[in-house]
Amino acid sequence: MKIYGVVGYKNAGKTGLMERLVTEITxxxxxxxxxxxxxxxxxxxxxxxxxxxxxxxxxxxxxxSSRARWALMTELRDRDELPLSDLLKHLDPVDLILVEGYKRDDHPKIEAYRAETNHPVIAKEDPTIRAVASDCALDVTQPRYELDDTKGIADFILSEVGL
Incomplete structure (x- = not known):
């Protein structure tokens, strides 16, 4: 399975981008x-x-379980949170898994960035970030897309993962 991440600080637009990417790619x-x-x-x-x-x-x-869906909840109680690699094993095979968060893991990612948050740009220090989607011009070496350029970002991700 191919995996690609969307990272960024709080209120950077990660969830909206994820939602649009799922719609576009499916x-x-x-x-x-x-x-x-x-x-x-x-x-x-x-x-x-x-x-x-x-x-x-x-x-x-x-x-x-119901006629519409099923969900499995596992209680960790006092055990450590599972790493991303272990969690991925619980998913059925698909063409692409989009991961929101897990910015410290080493899978390829795109950073969502909004100027109003005034956070540092993660891409400047993280080689796993392959592109940035932002609402402003940024001084980065990676390709930059407008945050709402869902088609362009989807094209980039699909090309990156070979789909």
């Missing part, structure tokens, strides 16, 4: 899965639901 006939890193505790379950009760009773894994 519209071209490729299968795409996504993996997003959350920097905070999150819960896809809700108090009072049976699955929530199972988890809080101590279940290591809870699998929910």
């Amino acid at each position: 519209g071209r006939g490729f299968s795409v899965s996504t993996l997003k890193h959350a920097h905070h505790t999150f819960d896809v379950d809700h108090p009072g639901k049976d699955s929530y009760r199972h988890r809080h009773a101590g279940a290591h894994q809870v699998l929910l």
Whole structure:
């Protein structure tokens, strides 16, 4: 499977770019899965639901299934967060996996950048960033795309991964 990342600081436009890329690339006939890193505790379950009760009773894994979808939740409890390479093993084979976050891992990435955030440009120090998508001109050596140039960015990523 091919993997490509979208990184950037908070409010840089990563999630919007990911969403547009999934729409664009799947519209071209490729299968795409996504993996997003959350920097905070999150819960896809809700108090009072049976699955929530199972988890809080101590279940290591809870699998929910319906006619429309299934989801597997695994409780880490006091264990370390899994590395990206281990998480990728849980995904079914597809043409492309787009990863939001995991900026310290060594897969190829595009950086989303918005001037208003006033953060440093990660691409200046990170050779795994192959291009930058920004809403302003930047002094970078990598190719730069307008943040909303979804077609151009998709063309670049698909070319990079050989699809």
